[in-house]
Amino acid sequence: MKRITTIMAATAALFATTGLARAEGELNIYNWGNYTSPEMIKKFEDQYKVKVTITDYDSNDTALAKVRQGGSGFDMVVPSQNYIPIWISEGLFLETDPGKMENFSHVAKEWQNPEFDPGRKYTVPWAMGIVGTVVNTDVYKGDINTWGIIFNTPDELKGKVNVVPEMTDVIDAAVLYNGGKKCTGDLAILKKVRDTLVAAKPNWVAMEYGTIQKMGSGDFAASSDWNGSAFRQRLANPAIKFGYPKEGYVNWSDNLAVLKDAKNVENAKLFQNFMMDPANAGMNSGFHRYANGIAGSGEFMPADMKGAPEIDIPAEFASVGVPSQTCPPEVQELYTKIWTELQK
Amino acid sequence: MTDAAGTIEAEQSKDIRKRWLLSLPALLIILLAATGPLLIVLLYSFLAPGPYGDVQWAPSLEGWIGVFLEKDIFDETLSLASAHISIFMRSVGLSLVTTILTLLVGFPTAYFIATRPEKTRELWLFLITIPFWTNLLIRTFAILEVIRNEGLINGLLIKTGLIAKPIQMLFTDGAILTGMVYVYLPLMVLPLYASMEKLDFRLVEAGYDLYATPFRVLRKIIIPLVKPGIIAGSILVFIPALGAYVTPSILGGGKNMMLGNLIELQFGQGRNWPLGSALSITLMLIVMVALLVYVRNAGSQGSRHG
Numbered sequence: 001m002k003r004i005t006t007i008m009a010a011t012a013a014l015f016a017t018t019g020l021a022r023a024e025g026e027l028n029i030y031n032w033g034n035y036t037s038p039e040m041i042k043k044f045e046d047q048y049k050v051k052v053t054i055t056d057y058d059s060n061d062t063a064l065a066k067v068r069q070g071g072s073g074f075d076m077v078v079p080s081q082n083y084i085p086i087w088i089s090e091g092l093f094l095e096t097d098p099g100k101m102e103n104f105s106h107v108a109k110e111w112q113n114p115e116f117d118p119g120r121k122y123t124v125p126w127a128m129g130i131v132g133t134v135v136n137t138d139v140y141k142g143d144i145n146t147w148g149i150i151f152n153t154p155d156e157l158k159g160k161v162n163v164v165p166e167m168t169d170v171i172d173a174a175v176l177y178n179g180g181k182k183c184t185g186d187l188a189i190l191k192k193v194r195d196t197l198v199a200a201k202p203n204w205v206a207m208e209y210g211t212i213q214k215m216g217s218g219d220f221a222a223s224s225d226w227n228g229s230a231f232r233q234r235l236a237n238p239a240i241k242f243g244y245p246k247e248g249y250v251n252w253s254d255n256l257a258v259l260k261d262a263k264n265v266e267n268a269k270l271f272q273n274f275m276m277d278p279a280n281a282g283m284n285s286g287f288h289r290y291a292n293g294i295a296g297s298g299e300f301m302p303a304d305m306k307g308a309p310e311i312d313i314p315a316e317f318a319s320v321g322v323p324s325q326t327c328p329p330e331v332q333e334l335y336t337k338i339w340t341e342l343q344k
Numbered sequence: 345m346t347d348a349a350g351t352i353e354a355e356q357s358k359d360i361r362k363r364w365l366l367s368l369p370a371l372l373i374i375l376l377a378a379t380g381p382l383l384i385v386l387l388y389s390f391l392a393p394g395p396y397g398d399v400q401w402a403p404s405l406e407g408w409i410g411v412f413l414e415k416d417i418f419d420e421t422l423s424l425a426s427a428h429i430s431i432f433m434r435s436v437g438l439s440l441v442t443t444i445l446t447l448l449v450g451f452p453t454a455y456f457i458a459t460r461p462e463k464t465r466e467l468w469l470f471l472i473t474i475p476f477w478t479n480l481l482i483r484t485f486a487i488l489e490v491i492r493n494e495g496l497i498n499g500l501l502i503k504t505g506l507i508a509k510p511i512q513m514l515f516t517d518g519a520i521l522t523g524m525v526y527v528y529l530p531l532m533v534l535p536l537y538a539s540m541e542k543l544d545f546r547l548v549e550a551g552y553d554l555y556a557t558p559f560r561v562l563r564k565i566i567i568p569l570v571k572p573g574i575i576a577g578s579i580l581v582f583i584p585a586l587g588a589y590v591t592p593s594i595l596g597g598g599k600n601m602m603l604g605n606l607i608e609l610q611f612g613q614g615r616n617w618p619l620g621s622a623l624s625i626t627l628m629l630i631v632m633v634a635l636l637v638y639v640r641n642a643g644s645q646g647s648r649h650g
Contacts, residue, residue, distance in 0.1 A: 061612040086396045167613040206597025329395040336614040343601040344427035
C-alpha cells in the first residue's frame with residue numbers, strides 16, 4: 001500500500017512540476033522563435049538581476065491554445081495585434097496599464113492608442129511589419145510592387161514562386177488584389193478570391209516558411225514575405241528586393257503583454273517598461289530587423305537599418321496599408337474552406 | 345480432494361493477482377496516456393467549435409457532418425466533401441505507392457541478406473538499421489540537400505557538363521516518393537528478413553530440381569512462404585505513411601495537403617477543433633480496418649501452417 005502511495009505521490013509531483021513556485025528573480029517569456037535579441041535580454045538580466053527564460057512558439061493559435069489551458073508557467077507573451085482582442089476578451093491578460101508607465105512617453109504617437117488595445121491598458125509594442133513580396137531582381141526585372149507577382153505570375157517567375165502558408169495573410173492578399181476589404185464576408189469577392197488562388201497555384205513551386213534560406217540558395221526566385229525577412233535576404237543577396245503591393249497590404253504588429261496567471265508579475269512589468277526604452281527597443285530591432293514603434297529608437301539600431309527600403313515605407317505606398325485585425329468567426333470559416341479547397 | 349484442489353486454485357488465483365498487480369503500472373500508463381486523450385478527442389468531435397479555437401460545451405454533429413459533407417461556400421448546396429475526400433485519397437494513394445515501392449526494393453534486399461552466410465548476416469542487418477540512428481527530420485533534410493537546385497546531383501551534372509540548367513527535382517511527387525521510400529524501407533526489410541530467415545531453402549532447391557523457372561520458384565514457393573513477412577512489412581509501412589506529413593511537406597513543398605496537414609489546420613488557423621477531432625478519429629478507423637484485414641490474413645495463414 002505504501003508503495004502505491006509513493007507512486008501516486010510521484011505521479012502527482014510529475015503533473016505539478018509546471019506549477020511549482022518559482023524562485024525570486026525569474027521571468028518566463030513565451031515568444032515567436034528567432035525574435036528576441038540575446039544581447040538585450042542579457043542587459044535586462046544584468047540590470048535587474050533577473051534570470052530570463054524564453055520559450056518559442058510558431059503561431060498565434062499555438063500560443064493561444066497553450067496559455068488558455070492554464071498552468072503554462074509563462075509570465076509574458078507576444079501575440080499579433082489581430083489576436084489581442086481575443087486574449088483580452090478571454091481574460092488571459094493582466095491589466096498592467098503600460099500607458100501609465102515611466103517610459104510610455106517614448107511610444108510613437110500612432111501606436112499610443114491602437115484600436116486593438118485602447119489606451120494601452122495591456123500591451124507594449126514589440127515589432128511591426130508588412131506582408132508583401134520579395135523578388136530576386138536578377139530573375140525578374142519588371143514591377144515588383146504588386147500582388148500580381150503571386151497571383152498573376154510573370155513568365156520569368158513561373159514555377160519559382162513560393163507562398164508563405166499563413167492562411168489569413170494569403171487570403172487577405174488575394175482579397176486586396178481583387179479590390180475587396182480585409183475580413184470581407186462578401187461572397188462575390190470571395191468567389192473571385194477562390195478563383196484567383198486556384199488559377200495562380202500551378203505557377204507556385206512551394207508553400208513554405210523557410211524563405212530566408214531558400215531565396216538565398218536560389219530554390220525560390222520570388223515569394224510572399226514579411227519585410228524583416230526581406231531585409232535579411234537582401235543583406236545576403238543585394239538583388240533580392242521587397243515589394244509593397246500597390247493593391248494594398250496588411251500592416252501587423254506584435255505586442256508584449258503580461259499573463260493573468262503570471263508568477264513574476266513585478267519582473268514582467270519591469271520588462272514592459274524596459275522595452276519602451278528607445279535604447280532597448282533599438283537593440284532588439286537590430287536582431288529581428290523590424291521596426292518597433294518606439295520613437296527615437298532609430299539611433300540605437302545598426303547603421304544598415306537607417307533608410308533601409310524594407311523599413312522606411314515609401315510615401316507613395318504608405319496610404320495603401322491596412323491594419324491587421326481579427327476576422328469574425330464566420331469569415332474565418334469561409335477563409336478555412338477556401339484554403340482547404342486550394343490545397344486539396 | 346477438495347482441499348488439494350482448493351489450495352491449487354488459491355495458489356493460481358494468487359499468481360494471477362500478482363501478475364495483474366505487476367502489470368498495473370503499465371496498464372495505468374496506457375489508460376491515462378493513450379485511452380484518456382483519445383476519449384477526449386472522441387468527445388470533442390461531438391461538440392460545437394468555439395469562436396476562436398477550443399470547443400463549446402454544446403453537443404453538435406457538425407464536426408462529423410463536416411468530414412463527409414460540405415456546404416458549398418457560394419451557393420449553400422450540400423454535397424460530398426470533395427476536398428476532404430481528395431485529400432484522403434491522396435494520402436491513401438501515396439501510402440499505397442510507398443508500400444509497393446518499399447516492397448519492390450525491400451524484397452531483394454531481404455532475400456540478399458537471408459542468403460548470406462550466417463556470420464555476415466548480422467552485419468548486413470546492422471547496416472539496415474543505421475538510418476534509425478538519426479532523426480527523421482534530419483534524414484529528410486539530407487535528401488533535400490542532395491536533390492535541390494544547387495544540391496549535390498544538380499551540381500555534379502552541371503559540373504560535368506551534362507546539363508546546363510538545374511533539373512527541378514525538389515518539390516515534385518518524385519521527391520516525395522524518394523523520401524518516403526528511403527524513410528520507411530527498414531520497416532519493410534526487417535519483417536521480410538525475419539520470415540525469409542525461417543525459409544527452408546531446400547524447398548527452393550527442390551523447385552529447381554523439378555525444372556521450375558526462377559520466376560515460378562519465386563511465385564509458387566518463396567512468396568507463399570514469406571507472405572506473413574510481406575503483410576507485416578506492408579502494414580508497418582502503410583500505417584505511418586498514412587499519417588506522414590513531415591516528409592511530404594518538406595520535399596513536396598507543402599502545396600498539397602496530406603491528412604496530417606488537414607487535421608493540423610483545423611486545430612490551428614482553421615479553429616475548428618470538432619472537425620479536426622472527427623478527422624483524426626476517421627483516420628484511426630481507416631488504420632483499424634487495415635489492421636483487421638491484416639489480423640484476419642495472418643490468422644488464416646497461421647492455421648494453415650499450424
